[in-house]
Amino acid sequence: MSADKPTVLLVEDEAAQREVLAYNLEAEGFVVARAENGEEALLLVEELVPDLVVLDWMLPNVSGIEVCRRIKSRAETRNVPIIMLTARSEEGDRVRGLETGADDYVVKPYSVAELMARVRTQLRRTRPAALGQVLTFDDILLDSETHKVTRQEKPLKLGPTEFRLLTTFMEKPGRVWSREALLDRVWGRDIYVDTRTVDVHIGRLRKALCQHGGDDPVRTVRGAGYALG
Template sequence: MQVQRQPRVLLVEDESAQREVLTYNLEAEGFEVITAVTGDEALLLIQEEAPDLILLDWMLPNVSGIEVCRQVKARPETRPIPVIMLSARSEELDRVRGLETGADDYVVKPYSVAELMARLRTQLRRTRPAALGERLIFDDILLDAGEHRVYRAGKTVSLGPTEFRLLSTLMEKPGRVWSREQLLDRVWGRDIYVDTRTVDVHIGRLRKALMKEGGDDPVRTVRGAGYALG
């Protein structure tokens, strides 16, 4: 049985000692970590790996962290990804520049790893709440990720593990249209080969379970694009 992948963090840091310490702590917290040493490498990985959050050092070889952040926030497909800027620059002007470039948070070196992890979770709570055990609500549907239970209009909804992961993904971003490929990546993982038609099968099962006790179909099919909630 495949489990929904943990939030994927892209760590962009050219200092090997810092990179190793952060990678160790992130993995210990259960995050999936990919790393980059340069800005160019980071931009490539952002497109290929679709991270859920970017930890970005300001001072990088060739392409700076500021430029990486600017490019990430300039593209509609990557703009929603939270960026936490890491920098030894502690002056207010530097903080303002980093935030105005689009960084969602700015952490000055040296920093407390515990505080950094807390800030990281704060950002992920906006974008991947189910992965952090949060309760999600949409209309009369309640998903308790911590207890792994789903209710509709107060009644328990029985879901298989795949349908639960599909629903949690859809409920994290109500209204967002997810392509079949995006759902495959989020629910099954990139290392697993599953035909895109399998997504349709499990969406059908999810709909059936959600409407078993009545109520409208909350899952919208967007022809040629994918699925959305609401």
């Protein structure tokens, strides 16, 4: 998973369709992982924990509906939004897809522009900062587009790693992040960083957030990790 750009897992067995969608998703600024069948999709979901899955209903061997069910049954991936693509327009199938945990449903043939809009809608819910939105928590305001942070309307100086840490916390206030989860989200999976490095940067973030006074909003959860608020 990229530290800044959202990762979309695209699961589509038709090569031409897969490449058209991947091209458009990449043009929107997303990192795209591709899978052509259900087994490959499930392996990639476990490995990457993507920010969103675009999933074709009709897949060889393991069906899209089964892939959806398995993703939503695991605690680590339960909250990953899934958009199902299907040629079936019958209402019963749509209900079945949604009951299995799909977050949205696009019937083929669809316009690529419509699918991109739905992808952005789902990511706005789960990764708002990646789409340039302003995040707020108590008296802290983070503008992900201008990379500016203020507290009590006073500007804060944050390094790039502290900015990404704060973004991660502010996208999901109250959620407890383990050091390993923070490493994956903030540093990226491909980079080896010692978990103690997380503690060092959390210390810097705390210092930065309190540079004009105020309580430390970052909470240490013993044996589990860190949370905002």
